Amino acid sequence: MTMSTDFNLSTLIPGAAPTMPAVSAPPVMQLENVSVFYGNYEAVRGTTMAIREHQITALIGPSGCGKSTVLRSLNRMNDLVNGARVAGKVTFHGQDLYAADVDPIQVRRRIGMVFQKPNPFPKSIYENVAYGLKINGIKDNMDDRVEQALRGAALWDEVKGKLKSSGLALSGGQQQRLCIARAIAVKPEVILMDEPCSALDPIATGKIEDLMHDLAGTYTIVIVTHNMQQAARVSHHTAFFTAELDEAGVRHGRLVEFNDTGRIFTNPGDKRTEDYITGRFG
């Protein structure tokens, strides 16, 4: 697939000039006709898209369109939700993530997750990062690994003198960077972020966005965000979902458009995308 590197910055919404031109990169993950059910309810229908290596992909759309549901299907997090079922195919390096011989624990080590609300364990800063390593059987060079993860999450300088203090004593933004450090300590390939800034103030949000830019050199990132300016600022590719009623009046999430972020925010191919990002809908 060709990736555009040139787009018109007169965006459809103020403050949302895309800053991350998409470049050609191989897909790490593919969703092929993926539908997710909760019991009999089909929450998201027929999603087909690719997640490209070392790029940031944003999932946007109105509340309830299935962004978090799709995100959770990418590392089998939906397995932990009672009654949830994934149909279609999700592949990771071409391998079916839902094949019988695939260990979901290993999947979640290689495809990590950061949640909306920072959720450090009630343990020290050091232990928060070391914990994930230990449960993955890694015991050597612990100090070094913890330091590297905290540096990678742009938190080291702020916490290096108080590694034994509780992770819960940090500010919200620091807690979220601690959670990112915890995620990257086990060296995943992909990091899924479910509205990682929605509980943070603009300064803390800016730090996480800068960090995402830095991390994209090493990791593949998929982010769910309600904030369209944020999607435009941080992502290379954007998937716009919406929720539509079927003939029986049941609402299902659907992928409307998936493209380079520059294209989505300057020249979307579908009127529903344009209506959403210009605020006429949603």
Ligand SMILES: Nc1ncnc2c1ncn2[C@@H]1O[C@H](COP(=O)(O)OP(=O)(O)OP(=O)(O)O)[C@@H](O)[C@H]1O
């Ligand atoms: N655990 C669950 N059990 C049953 N239905 C669920 C569950 N989680 C989500 N749903 C339903 O699936 C649909 C999609 O929800 P999801 O949370 O993925 O949407 P979203 O786009 O991420 O929404 P928001 O932006 O409000 O977080 C909604 O109708 C929601 O009510």
